Amino acid sequence: MRAFATLLDRLSSTASRNAKLVLIRDHLADQPDPDRGWALASLTGALSFKTAKPAMIRAAVESRVDAQLFRLSRDYVGDMAETVALIWPARHGANREPELSEVIDALNTAKRGEVQGLLEGWLDALDADGRWALLKLVTGGLRVGVSARLAWQAAADYGGVTVADIQEVWHAQEPPYADLFAWLDGKAERPSADAHGRFRPVMLAHPLDEDVDLKKLDPFAYAAEWKWDGIRVQAVSEGGVRRLYSRAGEDISNAFPDVLDQLTYEGVIDGELLVMREAGQAAAFGDLQQRLNRKVVDPKLIAASPAAIRAYDLLAADGEDLRGLAFTERRARLEAFVAATGSPRIDLSPLQPFDSWEDLAKLRADPPEGEPAIAEGLMLKRLDSVYQAGRPKGLWFKWKRDPHLVDAVLMYAQRGSGKRSSFYSDFTFGVWVEDATGAHVLTPVGKAYFGFTDEELKQLDKFVRDHTTDRFGPVRAVRADREFGLVLEVAFEGLQRSKRHKSGVAMRFPRISRIRWDKPSKEADELATLEAMLD
Amino acid sequence: MTRSALKPEALLRPTPKGLWCEPGDFYIDPPWPVDRAVITHGHADHARAGHGSVLATPETLAIMAERYGQDFAGHTQAVAYGETASVGGVDVGLVPAGHVLGSAQAVLTHRGLRIVASGDYKRRRDPTCARFEPVRGDVFITEATFGLPVFRHPPDAQEIGRLLASVRQFPERAHLVGAYALGKAQRVIRLVREAGYDETIYVHGALERLNRLYERFGVALGPLAPATGSKADFAGKIIVAPPSAIADRWSRRFPDPVTAFASGWMRVRARVRQRGVELPLILSDHADWDELTDTLTELSPGEVWITHGRDDALCRWAELNGLKARALHLVGYEDEDDEEIAADPAEGG
Numbered sequence: 001m002r003a004f005a006t007l008l009d010r011l012s013s014t015a016s017r018n019a020k021l022v023l024i025r026d027h028l029a030d031q032p033d034p035d036r037g038w039a040l041a042s043l044t045g046a047l048s049f050k051t052a053k054p055a056m057i058r059a060a061v062e063s064r065v066d067a068q069l070f071r072l073s074r075d076y077v078g079d080m081a082e083t084v085a086l087i088w089p090a091r092h093g094a095n096r097e098p099e100l101s102e103v104i105d106a107l108n109t110a111k112r113g114e115v116q117g118l119l120e121g122w123l124d125a126l127d128a129d130g131r132w133a134l135l136k137l138v139t140g141g142l143r144v145g146v147s148a149r150l151a152w153q154a155a156a157d158y159g160g161v162t163v164a165d166i167q168e169v170w171h172a173q174e175p176p177y178a179d180l181f182a183w184l185d186g187k188a189e190r191p192s193a194d195a196h197g198r199f200r201p202v203m204l205a206h207p208l209d210e211d212v213d214l215k216k217l218d219p220f221a222y223a224a225e226w227k228w229d230g231i232r233v234q235a236v237s238e239g240g241v242r243r244l245y246s247r248a249g250e251d252i253s254n255a256f257p258d259v260l261d262q263l264t265y266e267g268v269i270d271g272e273l274l275v276m277r278e279a280g281q282a283a284a285f286g287d288l289q290q291r292l293n294r295k296v297v298d299p300k301l302i303a304a305s306p307a308a309i310r311a312y313d314l315l316a317a318d319g320e321d322l323r324g325l326a327f328t329e330r331r332a333r334l335e336a337f338v339a340a341t342g343s344p345r346i347d348l349s350p351l352q353p354f355d356s357w358e359d360l361a362k363l364r365a366d367p368p369e370g371e372p373a374i375a376e377g378l379m380l381k382r383l384d385s386v387y388q389a390g391r392p393k394g395l396w397f398k399w400k401r402d403p404h405l406v407d408a409v410l411m412y413a414q415r416g417s418g419k420r421s422s423f424y425s426d427f428t429f430g431v432w433v434e435d436a437t438g439a440h441v442l443t444p445v446g447k448a449y450f451g452f453t454d455e456e457l458k459q460l461d462k463f464v465r466d467h468t469t470d471r472f473g474p475v476r477a478v479r480a481d482r483e484f485g486l487v488l489e490v491a492f493e494g495l496q497r498s499k500r501h502k503s504g505v506a507m508r509f510p511r512i513s514r515i516r517w518d519k520p521s522k523e524a525d526e527l528a529t530l531e532a533m534l535d
Numbered sequence: 536m537t538r539s540a541l542k543p544e545a546l547l548r549p550t551p552k553g554l555w556c557e558p559g560d561f562y563i564d565p566p567w568p569v570d571r572a573v574i575t576h577g578h579a580d581h582a583r584a585g586h587g588s589v590l591a592t593p594e595t596l597a598i599m600a601e602r603y604g605q606d607f608a609g610h611t612q613a614v615a616y617g618e619t620a621s622v623g624g625v626d627v628g629l630v631p632a633g634h635v636l637g638s639a640q641a642v643l644t645h646r647g648l649r650i651v652a653s654g655d656y657k658r659r660r661d662p663t664c665a666r667f668e669p670v671r672g673d674v675f676i677t678e679a680t681f682g683l684p685v686f687r688h689p690p691d692a693q694e695i696g697r698l699l700a701s702v703r704q705f706p707e708r709a710h711l712v713g714a715y716a717l718g719k720a721q722r723v724i725r726l727v728r729e730a731g732y733d734e735t736i737y738v739h740g741a742l743e744r745l746n747r748l749y750e751r752f753g754v755a756l757g758p759l760a761p762a763t764g765s766k767a768d769f770a771g772k773i774i775v776a777p778p779s780a781i782a783d784r785w786s787r788r789f790p791d792p793v794t795a796f797a798s799g800w801m802r803v804r805a806r807v808r809q810r811g812v813e814l815p816l817i818l819s820d821h822a823d824w825d826e827l828t829d830t831l832t833e834l835s836p837g838e839v840w841i842t843h844g845r846d847d848a849l850c851r852w853a854e855l856n857g858l859k860a861r862a863l864h865l866v867g868y869e870d871e872d873d874e875e876i877a878a879d880p881a882e883g884g
Contacts, residue, residue: 006697013807013815016791019705026704065684066855072848073685078805086685086802128687128802415782421794421811422786461784473809 005133011144015417024154037176043151052138085132094124149248159184164201164389171198197241201389205396226375230274237263270313279344308345323387403491410486413464424464433527451511485521489514539648559625566867575654576638594637632656633667635718650674658826675836679844680821709769709789713778713796737762739776843868
């Protein structure tokens with residue numbers, strides 16, 4: 001438990017992806033089986049303990065600590081689990097610290113009434129970091145900034161294989177993954193990937209560089225279709241096992257029972273998850289976003305925003321692996337397959353006919369179904385491409401629509417973390433709006449922390465330091481008025497109404513596309529300009 | 536302690552200018568210039584320049600002279616640990632407080648009444664200063680910087696072990712340790728030495744004079760060098776700098792630094808995030824909750840006065856444990872680590 005606690009503690013304060021990979025990789029290298037397997041299961045979100053409840057922990061601490069001292073502490077620390085971990089009174093002569101695997105074995109076999117006693121015994125035996133790790137482990141949701149994909153990448157780094165290799169076999173393995181580690185250690189063959197309902201690593205596209213790629217590519221060698229603006233999913237239904245995966249291979253089935261119900265086929269569809277209130281009518285991304293990252297499924301929300309799949313590709317059908325076939329062959333199979341399902345909530349992403357790149361450029365400027373918000377651009381897929389994991393060169397391209405642009409004024413900057421901890425690198429910007437007295441004031445409309453080069457970051461950082469007007473912890477306000485301010489050209493993908501933001505709008509994927517050192521602040525855009533762009 | 540006819544407030548009481556001893560006409564750690572001051576230790580909020588006369592340990596006087604110049608006070612009087620001086624008829628003894636080099640508790644004895652003003656203190660061993668000595672009195676005046684039961688500092692060796700493990704795990708990165716310039720920095724360096732690390736440790740210019748002062752008083756810090764050179768020179772190295780420098784432009788000279796911060800505040804994750812610290816090291820020169828409450832239990836004074844910090848929680852503990860406690864609400868004292876990250880301290884060094 002101590003090594004696992006140390007790992008979580010380090011991960012929780014580490015921002016750099018590379019450093020996180022090193023921390024996890026070294027943990028997998030240093031820890032014995034089965035502890036390292038349980039750690040990997042925990043990091044990938046594969047564990048849940050239904051018998052351990054936060055209320056038990058609260059009851060336990062209340063019986064040991066003065067209520068007033070606990071309240072003062074909780075107010076200071078802010079987080080309940082962390083307060084308990086820190087305040088739990090040490091008990092001399094407690095049992096030795098449990099190993100991670102002991103904790104998991106005991107929780108998996110304990111009867112409901114035994115869990116409280118187990119937890120209290122472990123809390124007595126562990127130190128503050130150990131108690132924190134235990135509470136995170138048993139109450140679910142580590143929240144240490146590690147995605148399943150990052151953990152797989154670390155496992156791949158450890159074993160000297162690719163992340164696609166891990167993904168291919170992952171869903172056929174069970175924690176604590178003895179076969180997987182035996183393979184990564186070179187002591188056994190790659191374990192079987194042959195399990196119903198497993199994830200197939202997805203094929204991804206390169207962004208199209210219009211100036212370079214279009215000159216080289218033969219339009220007759222490619223198919224085109226819309227890049228729908230939902231989330232890419234893999235919908236698997238095999239031998240009675242139905243699962244919905246994100247493109248990173250995370251199992252999101254629980255959030256979409258309405259979609260799972262539709263998977264009446266035997267096969268694997270690669271497609272886009274969209275909200276469709278009527279068959280064939282895709283809604284904007286914002287509607288889907290409301291259904292993501294929810295712990296509890298809300299039937300009202302499902303009824304209001306039912307999800308559906310728009311199919312791009314077919315990876316397996318009736319037990320046959322189709323990934324080795326060319327795109328045109330898979331496409332023909334897909335069209336027949338989707339027709340055979342007969343579900344109104346699974347439709348085809350239609351191919352868009354074109355004869356030249358000029359044709360396609362016109363189509364791209366002319367959004368599908370008259371709705372600019374529901375497609376991000378076009379996809380180009382080589383007709384002879386087999387379905388290959390990762391981002392192979394020259395086969396698939398994404399040709400996104402040009403982003404929206406707005407000129408905004410820099411208002412606040414926050415210090416970054418990790419490599420950027422000495423830089424003001426997170427920028428809040430605003431546009432002009434008239435207040436009640438008719439004066440022009442700035443209202444914040446978004447925050448961006450990329451889009452600029454390292455050199456530009458230095459210049460921005462200097463600007464912030466030279467023009468600070470106020471400080472709030474790690475945040476600085478900079479001078480921004482009608483006479484003086486720094487104009488940032490901000491690019492973003494879409495704009496939605498938002499009640500959480502004072503300006504009433506929220507940008508999707510904002511980034512700084514240019515720094516307008518030349519532009520006077522009063523010439524930045526008005527809120528009305530943004531409102532006209534609402535999806 | 537036998538009860539004296541003298542009320543404690545007649546010997547010492549809080550005033551807007553600090554803790555004032557009326558019969559001796561002197562202040563303890565006054566935040567403003569006064570005629571006569573007794574200084575417990577050299578941290579800037581306790582030891583200010585411009586007093587008429589200062590009574591302190593030789594180490595504290597040396598620290599003040601290093602920081603403010605030789606003429607920091609009109610007159611100085613050195614009192615070594617265990618010695619007692621008479622100030623305006625009040626006996627003032629200085630006893631080790633274990634906080635930083637030279638830190639002392641001021642023991643005031645007058646007409647059978649004894650008040651122990653502990654200043655800032657800690658109970659655990661610190662290789663850079665003398666260990667706290669418990670002195671019983673009618674009144675014990677304590678700080679409560681970490682006076683919440685969530686603050687329990689782990690063993691020093693464990694925290695230094697985490698630093699050295701990280702140096703081994705990330706040999707291509709520099710390890711930049713923020714540590715307050717007086718006391719914490721030298722303690723970190725000394726603890727790293729005790730853990731067997733004998734490579735050169737690089738130090739920010741703001742630490743150099745105090746490092747030399749510590750060495751003059753017999754605290755060996757091993758090979759040190761200024762943190763100047765090319766980026767590649769610092770891969771796998773440890774650099775110690777004042778806390779404000781670790782998030783400053785100064786830090787950009789190091790290769791992808793792991794920013795560490797040695798402070799008791801690092802026990803709480805919100806503080807770690809707020810500071811953007813990657814490797815928090817829980818090392819404090821102040822007593823943690825257990826040290827505070829164990830000290831009060833051990834000394835069992837007639838009254839506990841709390842100068843600054845979380846007096847609400849410590850008063851509650853005292854109430855639960857049958858001790859008479861009161862908060863003095865002294866202003867002007869802050870924890871040395873708790874300064875806002877300074878804007879842009881002088882570059883260089």
